Amino acid sequence: MQTNIGKKAAGEKAAEYIKPGMTVGLGTGSTAYYTILRIGELVRGGLDIRAVATSAQSEELAREQGIPLVDFDKVEKIDIDIDGADEADAQLQLIKGGGGALLREKIIAAASKEMLVVIDEHKLVKHLGKFPLPVEVVTFGWELTFRQLSALGAHPVLRLKDNNRFITDNGNYILDCHYQKIHNAPALHTQLNNVPGVVENGLFLDYASRLIIGHEDGSVREITHPYPTKTSF
Protein backbone atom coordinates (compact mmCIF):
# COMPACT_ATOMS: atom_id res chain seq x y z
CA MET A 1 0.00 0.00 0.00
CA GLN A 2 1.24 3.48 -0.91
CA THR A 3 1.56 5.85 2.04
CA ASN A 4 2.47 9.53 2.37
CA ILE A 5 5.77 8.74 4.10
CA GLY A 6 7.84 9.39 0.97
CA LYS A 7 6.07 12.66 0.24
CA LYS A 8 6.52 13.83 3.81
CA ALA A 9 10.20 12.87 3.90
CA ALA A 10 10.94 14.69 0.63
CA GLY A 11 8.79 17.70 1.47
CA GLU A 12 10.40 18.22 4.86
CA LYS A 13 13.94 17.63 3.58
CA ALA A 14 13.59 20.46 1.06
CA ALA A 15 12.94 22.98 3.83
CA GLU A 16 16.53 22.42 5.01
CA TYR A 17 17.73 24.42 1.99
CA ILE A 18 15.94 27.56 3.12
CA LYS A 19 18.18 30.18 4.71
CA PRO A 20 17.25 33.31 6.71
CA GLY A 21 16.36 36.29 4.55
CA MET A 22 15.33 34.22 1.54
CA THR A 23 12.28 34.78 -0.63
CA VAL A 24 10.75 31.34 -1.12
CA GLY A 25 8.38 30.02 -3.80
CA LEU A 26 5.76 27.75 -2.26
CA GLY A 27 4.67 24.93 -4.56
CA THR A 28 1.30 23.26 -4.81
CA GLY A 29 0.06 19.75 -4.06
CA SER A 30 0.22 17.00 -1.50
CA THR A 31 4.04 16.87 -1.35
CA ALA A 32 4.71 20.62 -1.28
CA TYR A 33 2.08 20.58 1.49
CA TYR A 34 4.66 18.99 3.81
CA THR A 35 7.25 21.60 2.85
CA ILE A 36 4.82 24.38 3.70
CA LEU A 37 4.00 22.79 7.07
CA ARG A 38 7.71 22.48 7.86
CA ILE A 39 8.37 26.08 6.79
CA GLY A 40 5.52 27.12 9.07
CA GLU A 41 7.23 25.40 12.00
CA LEU A 42 10.54 27.06 11.16
CA VAL A 43 8.91 30.50 10.87
CA ARG A 44 7.19 30.06 14.21
CA GLY A 45 10.61 29.11 15.58
CA GLY A 46 12.05 32.42 14.37
CA LEU A 47 13.14 31.86 10.75
CA ASP A 48 12.89 35.15 8.90
CA ILE A 49 11.75 34.58 5.31
CA ARG A 50 9.02 35.74 2.99
CA ALA A 51 7.14 33.62 0.51
CA VAL A 52 5.24 33.71 -2.76
CA ALA A 53 2.57 31.06 -3.36
CA THR A 54 2.01 29.22 -6.65
CA SER A 55 -1.72 28.75 -6.06
CA ALA A 56 -4.66 30.01 -4.04
CA GLN A 57 -4.58 26.68 -2.18
CA SER A 58 -0.94 27.08 -1.10
CA GLU A 59 -1.51 30.72 -0.24
CA GLU A 60 -4.30 29.74 2.13
CA LEU A 61 -2.18 27.03 3.74
CA ALA A 62 0.75 29.44 4.13
CA ARG A 63 -1.52 31.98 5.80
CA GLU A 64 -2.81 29.34 8.21
CA GLN A 65 0.81 28.49 9.00
CA GLY A 66 1.74 32.11 9.69
CA ILE A 67 4.25 32.28 6.82
CA PRO A 68 4.78 35.92 5.71
CA LEU A 69 3.52 36.29 2.14
CA VAL A 70 4.44 38.90 -0.40
CA ASP A 71 2.76 39.70 -3.73
CA PHE A 72 4.61 38.28 -6.69
CA ASP A 73 4.61 41.65 -8.44
CA LYS A 74 6.51 43.16 -5.49
CA VAL A 75 9.30 40.61 -5.78
CA GLU A 76 12.33 40.99 -8.03
CA LYS A 77 13.63 37.49 -7.67
CA ILE A 78 12.91 34.36 -5.70
CA ASP A 79 15.84 32.65 -4.02
CA ILE A 80 14.42 29.16 -3.93
CA ASP A 81 11.24 27.56 -5.26
CA ILE A 82 10.12 24.24 -3.78
CA ASP A 83 7.44 22.38 -5.68
CA GLY A 84 6.09 18.91 -6.38
CA ALA A 85 5.76 17.07 -9.69
CA ASP A 86 3.57 14.38 -11.20
CA GLU A 87 6.48 12.72 -12.98
CA ALA A 88 10.23 13.34 -13.03
CA ASP A 89 13.03 11.61 -14.89
CA ALA A 90 16.66 11.28 -13.87
CA GLN A 91 17.55 14.34 -16.00
CA LEU A 92 15.15 16.36 -13.80
CA GLN A 93 12.63 16.95 -16.57
CA LEU A 94 9.12 17.12 -15.20
CA ILE A 95 5.42 16.84 -15.80
CA LYS A 96 3.45 19.14 -13.53
CA GLY A 97 -0.10 20.40 -13.30
CA GLY A 98 -1.96 17.43 -11.85
CA GLY A 99 -3.49 19.93 -9.44
CA GLY A 100 -4.02 22.50 -12.18
CA ALA A 101 -1.44 24.99 -10.88
CA LEU A 102 1.09 24.65 -13.70
CA LEU A 103 0.95 28.20 -15.08
CA ARG A 104 1.74 30.06 -11.87
CA GLU A 105 4.16 27.30 -10.94
CA LYS A 106 6.08 27.80 -14.16
CA ILE A 107 6.12 31.60 -13.86
CA ILE A 108 7.46 31.34 -10.32
CA ALA A 109 9.99 28.64 -11.22
CA ALA A 110 11.27 30.86 -14.02
CA ALA A 111 11.69 33.76 -11.58
CA SER A 112 13.64 31.62 -9.12
CA LYS A 113 17.37 31.22 -8.75
CA GLU A 114 16.86 27.58 -7.84
CA MET A 115 14.00 25.10 -8.17
CA LEU A 116 13.85 22.11 -5.82
CA VAL A 117 11.38 19.39 -6.70
CA VAL A 118 9.93 17.08 -4.09
CA ILE A 119 8.43 13.73 -5.08
CA ASP A 120 7.91 10.29 -3.68
CA GLU A 121 9.75 7.41 -5.32
CA HIS A 122 6.72 6.34 -7.41
CA LYS A 123 6.98 9.48 -9.53
CA LEU A 124 10.53 8.88 -10.74
CA VAL A 125 10.15 7.46 -14.26
CA LYS A 126 12.38 6.38 -17.13
CA HIS A 127 10.20 8.13 -19.73
CA LEU A 128 7.81 11.01 -19.17
CA GLY A 129 4.25 10.65 -20.42
CA LYS A 130 2.40 7.95 -18.58
CA PHE A 131 0.89 10.71 -16.45
CA PRO A 132 -1.45 12.69 -18.73
CA LEU A 133 0.18 16.00 -19.64
CA PRO A 134 -1.92 18.95 -18.40
CA VAL A 135 -2.35 21.77 -20.91
CA GLU A 136 -3.95 25.02 -19.73
CA VAL A 137 -6.18 26.63 -22.37
CA VAL A 138 -8.32 29.75 -22.48
CA THR A 139 -12.04 29.13 -22.29
CA PHE A 140 -12.75 31.19 -25.42
CA GLY A 141 -12.89 28.79 -28.35
CA TRP A 142 -11.58 25.93 -26.25
CA GLU A 143 -13.38 23.39 -28.48
CA LEU A 144 -11.24 24.50 -31.43
CA THR A 145 -8.10 24.25 -29.30
CA PHE A 146 -9.27 20.79 -28.29
CA ARG A 147 -9.70 19.76 -31.95
CA GLN A 148 -6.30 21.14 -32.88
CA LEU A 149 -4.64 19.23 -30.06
CA SER A 150 -6.52 16.09 -31.11
CA ALA A 151 -5.20 16.52 -34.66
CA LEU A 152 -1.67 16.63 -33.21
CA GLY A 153 -2.24 13.26 -31.53
CA ALA A 154 -2.56 14.63 -28.00
CA HIS A 155 -5.74 12.68 -27.09
CA PRO A 156 -6.98 15.55 -24.91
CA VAL A 157 -9.63 15.18 -22.24
CA LEU A 158 -11.30 18.22 -20.68
CA ARG A 159 -10.61 18.12 -16.95
CA LEU A 160 -13.68 18.00 -14.71
CA LYS A 161 -14.10 18.49 -11.00
CA ASP A 162 -17.27 17.29 -9.27
CA ASN A 163 -18.89 16.90 -12.72
CA ASN A 164 -18.19 20.53 -13.62
CA ARG A 165 -15.43 21.93 -15.79
CA PHE A 166 -12.28 22.42 -13.72
CA ILE A 167 -11.28 26.10 -13.67
CA THR A 168 -7.71 27.10 -12.88
CA ASP A 169 -6.71 29.98 -10.59
CA ASN A 170 -6.33 31.98 -13.82
CA GLY A 171 -9.87 31.27 -15.04
CA ASN A 172 -8.81 28.77 -17.71
CA TYR A 173 -9.56 25.12 -18.51
CA ILE A 174 -7.19 22.16 -18.42
CA LEU A 175 -6.98 19.61 -21.22
CA ASP A 176 -5.19 16.47 -20.02
CA CYS A 177 -3.28 15.02 -22.96
CA HIS A 178 -2.69 11.27 -23.11
CA TYR A 179 0.59 10.33 -24.75
CA GLN A 180 1.68 7.29 -22.69
CA LYS A 181 5.30 8.01 -23.68
CA ILE A 182 6.79 11.37 -24.66
CA HIS A 183 9.64 10.92 -27.12
CA ASN A 184 10.86 14.46 -27.77
CA ALA A 185 9.80 16.67 -24.87
CA PRO A 186 11.34 19.96 -26.12
CA ALA A 187 9.66 19.57 -29.53
CA LEU A 188 6.34 18.69 -27.91
CA HIS A 189 6.60 21.67 -25.57
CA THR A 190 7.03 24.04 -28.51
CA GLN A 191 4.34 22.35 -30.58
CA LEU A 192 1.76 22.59 -27.80
CA ASN A 193 2.47 26.20 -26.90
CA ASN A 194 2.16 27.15 -30.59
CA VAL A 195 -1.48 26.08 -30.70
CA PRO A 196 -3.74 29.16 -30.44
CA GLY A 197 -5.64 29.05 -27.16
CA VAL A 198 -2.94 27.14 -25.30
CA VAL A 199 -1.64 29.21 -22.41
CA GLU A 200 1.00 26.79 -21.12
CA ASN A 201 1.69 23.11 -20.79
CA GLY A 202 2.92 21.03 -17.88
CA LEU A 203 6.34 20.09 -19.25
CA PHE A 204 8.99 21.72 -17.07
CA LEU A 205 12.20 21.24 -19.00
CA ASP A 206 15.48 22.45 -17.50
CA TYR A 207 13.91 24.21 -14.57
CA ALA A 208 14.75 21.92 -11.66
CA SER A 209 18.19 22.02 -10.08
CA ARG A 210 17.57 19.40 -7.40
CA LEU A 211 15.20 16.46 -7.20
CA ILE A 212 14.45 15.22 -3.69
CA ILE A 213 12.97 11.73 -3.72
CA GLY A 214 11.29 10.38 -0.62
CA HIS A 215 11.02 6.64 -0.01
CA GLU A 216 8.46 4.56 1.84
CA ASP A 217 10.99 3.87 4.61
CA GLY A 218 11.37 7.61 5.25
CA SER A 219 14.79 7.94 3.60
CA VAL A 220 15.52 10.50 0.89
CA ARG A 221 17.76 10.52 -2.15
CA GLU A 222 18.74 13.57 -4.16
CA ILE A 223 19.69 14.08 -7.79
CA THR A 224 21.10 17.40 -8.92
CA HIS A 225 21.10 19.06 -12.31
CA PRO A 226 24.24 21.18 -12.67
CA TYR A 227 22.97 23.51 -15.41
CA PRO A 228 19.23 24.12 -15.45
CA THR A 229 18.75 26.97 -17.90
CA LYS A 230 15.20 28.16 -17.38
CA THR A 231 15.52 29.50 -13.84
CA SER A 232 16.87 33.05 -13.61
CA PHE A 233 20.43 32.53 -12.38
Ligand SMILES: O=C[C@H](O)[C@H](O)[C@H](O)COP(=O)(O)O
Ligand atom coordinates in the same frame (compact mmCIF):
# COMPACT_ATOMS: atom_id res chain seq x y z
O1 LIG B 1 -0.72 21.48 -10.31
C1 LIG B 1 -0.18 20.87 -9.41
C2 LIG B 1 1.26 20.73 -9.23
O2 LIG B 1 2.00 20.73 -10.42
C3 LIG B 1 1.71 19.67 -8.26
O3 LIG B 1 2.95 20.08 -7.80
C4 LIG B 1 1.79 18.29 -8.85
O4 LIG B 1 0.53 17.93 -9.38
C5 LIG B 1 2.21 17.24 -7.81
O5 LIG B 1 1.27 17.21 -6.80
P1 LIG B 1 1.31 16.08 -5.67
O6 LIG B 1 2.53 16.32 -4.85
O7 LIG B 1 0.02 16.27 -4.93
O8 LIG B 1 1.31 14.75 -6.37
